[in-house]
Structure formats: C-alpha cells, structure tokens
Amino acid sequence: MASVSLNNVVKSYGKVEVIHGVDLEVVDGEFLVLVGPSGCGKSTLLRMIAGLEEITDGTISIGDRIVNDVPASQRNLSMVFQSYALYPHMSVRKNLAFGLTNLKMPKPEIKRRVTEAAKVLQIEELLERKPRQLSGGQKQRVAIGRAIVREPQLFLFDEPLSNLDAELRVQMRVELADMYHRLGTTMIYVTHDQVEAMTMATRIVVLRDGIIEQVGTPFELYNFPQNKFVATFIGSPKMNMFEATVDGIGAVLPDFGTLALHVDDTWATKISVGIRPEQFALNGSGETSSTGTITLVEYLGSEVYLYVKLPSGHVVLARDNGKATHKAGDSITLSITASQAHYYGENGLRMPLFDEANS
C-alpha cells in the first residue's frame, strides 16, 4: 500500500500542454476516482503515475520515493487497461503468471497466487483458454486477475468497464468495490462515467482540460460543487442553471421571479442559480413558483423525469416519484426554495450561502 503525491505535474506533447500543473495527494488505502469529460487528460495523468508517459515537469512520488525516473516495471503497481491488453498468445494461466515469472518468483508461489486469484474471480475453468476464447466480461476478470496476483502497492484502472454491457458493468462495479474492501490497497480509477465515480470512490477528482476542478467525497461533490463546471458535470440528469440578476432583496430569476437572499455589496450583478431536478417542489410548497408545460416524460420506474417548458421558452428538468401520472402536454407548477439552490458568482465559483446550514 502506498500514498501517491503529484506536485505541479505538467505534461506536454510537443508544444501542446495537456496537463497544466496538477497537485494531488492520494491517501494511502483510498479509492480515488479521476473523472472528467473525454480528452481532459485523465488517461495521461494515470499513465504518468504508471510510468508509461514521461513527466514533462513537476514530480510524482509513490510512497516515499520520487518516481519520475523509475521505469514502470519497478514502480510496484498494476494497471488494468480499457482494452484489457491480455497477451493473445498466452493462456489465461500464463497471462496471470507472466508478471510473477518476470519477478523470478518461485514456481509454487506463482501457482498459489494464480490459483487463488482464479478462485476469487471465478475464472478457474478458463485457465487453459486463450483470450480470444473469452467473452468481454471474462476478459475483464482475467485483466483484473492479472493485476491482483502481483499484490502491488497501487492499482491503476483506466476506464476498465467501458467496453462492457450495462448489466455486466453494474456487476463488475460491485465486484471491484468488493475487491477494494477486501484488499484495502490504494486504487486510482479513471472513468468518464460519473455513476461509476459516485458509487465507488472514497474521493473523486474532477478534471477539466488538464486542470483539477474539485477534489472531494461523492457527497461533497454532489451537494457542494465548488464551481459551475462541477455543478453541471456531477449529477445525472444534469442540474438546471438559471442566469439571475441581483437586486437589493435577492436574485431575480427568469420565469420564477425574485428569490429572497441576504444580498451584500460584494455580490456581482449577475449570478447563476443552479437547481437539481429533485430540488423543484412540485406541490407548490416552495418560495417562488412558475407554471410550465410538460414536453416530454421519461419514466424510469422508481422515478420520472419531466421536461418542462417555462413561459420564457427555457426547458428545465424536474423529477417526480414513479407513482405520479404525468403526460406530455399537462401543465405543471414548479417551485423553488432559496436554501435548496446552488449559487455561482460571475467568476463561476460557488457562493456558500446556505452551505453551513445544509452540511
């Protein structure tokens, strides 16, 4: 087990800088998830930690050792690739044993570890097969098996579940979380899927364009997103954003009117107000309301999402429980409460108006 620390890490490909000075402390034994839109540099960051990509500037240390110049093979870590990267010409058994053989580990110990990993992952009967004879889910298990037999101090995952179908993805998510609790090894996990991030992480790092936007627990990220990007990125479906103007007694929202707030003179004249779909009150119990028309109903069983067109033409998303019987074309009244909303200043940063009360 090991902590990992990134100090002002920069990565450039030629003249193009893709990681712009990242500082990050990964605590020993935590499950850290790097999440962000495609192309934001998650893989690059992970590959620098793995030693597959040169570090242009800054330092990375694993445990107490600065590893900038340590080759991947000596960093004592395992990595699971999105493509699985199983060696096509080796049987599953050889795939699992390959890294251990390279470490010149005694044969009986290799056998013990391979057998044990195969048992845990339920791939015992596949050991003599070649990777091409495996289904996607089985390949995934073998790839994970290959990572755990090493008993490394650090696990790295680069979107390991994104090639699986939805059902398997959920199942593997549970198994990975299980494995994490059993082993307690530090894990760094890259995904663009925020559901994976939210469900598995001890802490989440939100990355955008090579910059860390926020680091926090899933709870913190969902309830107190520190800027507009995180606010709209975390949460599915997305948070609704309203551009509001500030006057003496509060924020004036289109359609809804004035939301009373304790305005002080440090405020800008324009702020953004964010409201998650479940933060609309549908029974008119909020402080200010607006009535719109339902344009689309997405029924998910336990809950239902409503696309509501407000008088200004703005379409917002609201949530109701699955028992509600809404139809497209119905009119509906949405209302909001000041303490239930998120506020962002002109610079996009969070204004912590009700955070203390809410935490």
Place this chain on the structure above:
Amino acid sequence: MTLTAEDHQAAAAAIRATRARRARRSAIIKHFFLASCTLIMIYPLIWLFMSSLKPDNQIFGDLSLWPSAFQWNNYPEGWNGLYISFGTFFKNSAFVTILAVIGNVVSCSFAAYAFARLEFKGRTILFALMMMTLMIPYHVVLIPQYLLFLQAGWVNTYLPLIVPKFLAADAFFVFLMIQFFRQLPRDLDEAAMIDGCSPFKIYWAIIIPLSLPALATAAIFTFIYTWEDFLGPLIYLTDIHDYTVPLALRSFLAQDSVSQYGQMFAISVLSILPIILFFVFFQKFIIRGIAMSGLK
C-alpha cells in the same frame, strides 16, 4: 387474399432450389477456371519432371510430354555427374541458406522493433535512408560491394553471402515487419512493461510470438531467394568445392562436349524439393499466426 402456410412453404422450397442450382453452377465455373490456371502455372514443372526422365535426344526433339523410355538413372548419374557429388553442393546450399534465413529473421526483426517501438535520435532519418536503399537497383551496388568484400578478403568465402543477412541489409523485410509490428496494440507493450519486461523481453515474449506470419513470410522468401540465387555465388565463389546447387547445375551445360540435359533436369527436380518442403512447413505459421491474432 391471404397467403396460407402451404404457400409460404412452397415459395421457400422454390427459392431454396433455385439458390442451390445457382450455387452449383457457379461452383463448377469457378473450379474449371481455377483448375485451368493451376495447369498453366504448373505446366513447366510437369515438363521439367517429365524431361528429367527422358533420354537426352528426346528432350528437345519431340513434343510429346511422355518419355519414350523412362530413364530413371538420369537421377543417380546426374547426382554423380560432375567429379564432385551433388551431396556437397546441397550441403553448401543448405549451409548458406539456413544461415541467411536465420540472419534475416533475427536482424530484420530487431531493426523493425527498434523502428516500430523504440524512441531514439534520428529515427525518422534512418528510416528514410533505409527505405531509400529499396529503390537502388541491385546491379548498381554490385561492383562497389564486390570491391568492398575483395578488400576485406572475403571473396571466395561464404561471408559475403551470409554476413549482410545478419546486418538487416534486406530493407524490404525490415519494412514488412515494421508494418506488422505497428498494428500490434501498444497496450500489450505497456501491460508487459508494467509486468516487469525490459524492451528486449517485450520484443522476445510479446512481439515475436505475435508476429509469426511476418517472420514466416520473411523466412520463406529469404529461403527461396537464397536457395535459388545464382548471381551471388557466381561472383563470390570460385572454388568448385564451395559451389551451391544453382552454380553446380550450370556446369552440366558444358562448353566443350555434349550437354547432359536429362541429368541436369533430374538434379533440377531435386533442387526444387527443399523449397517446396520449406514452404509447406512454414506457411502453416502464416495461417496459424493469422488465426491467432484474434487480438483484442
């Protein structure tokens, strides 16, 4: 009007029958066409084999393919037809050819691995230079090369025929392997790196086993080319004891007395056998390799 179940069945049966008829007709045409092509390709070999059994005066005198009398002793007589037995020439050819094959496969794959996977200074320029050597005709380098080997004192030894093969001098095979290595996923290299492999170990344990089709192709072509090579041995080998099979075969066409065509064709037939055997053996690797690269 509605269609009954019988109507559907009858229609399906009719369609099936038409399809089967069409498939049979097209199969007959295809087979006929391919068989004709095969015959055209293989005719010279048949002619060679038949001629090797004919008496000398029938070979060019008579158009019939079938020998008037089977001269089986063209074979033993040809084998010992020169004052040195052909056993020696076959041994010489095998020596040169096997070393050339090993040299080419090893050195070209090394060079290709470096170009395909390793980062080093001047890689692009070196690659361009290597590709340029492909465009120089062999005959242009023939004389400078001869002078080089002459100065090195290598003329009248096998070294000029073998050493260049160990130095990845066949740019075409290097290029072939580079292309092959490049299509292997880099993830495999990276996984191996994390699994503790050095660059050499990645080459040896990952790249090579996955590149058998390319290696087999290089091996087959090097074998055929070296085994059949006449010009190289002609230039560099002067002692008849060192002759390879093609050079020795040439000696049947005597300048002075009557040429022993029947014996020459008999030995020619024998000289083709190793190529066929080698090809049959190694083409399996091509097929197996292609089947194995169910990469992903």
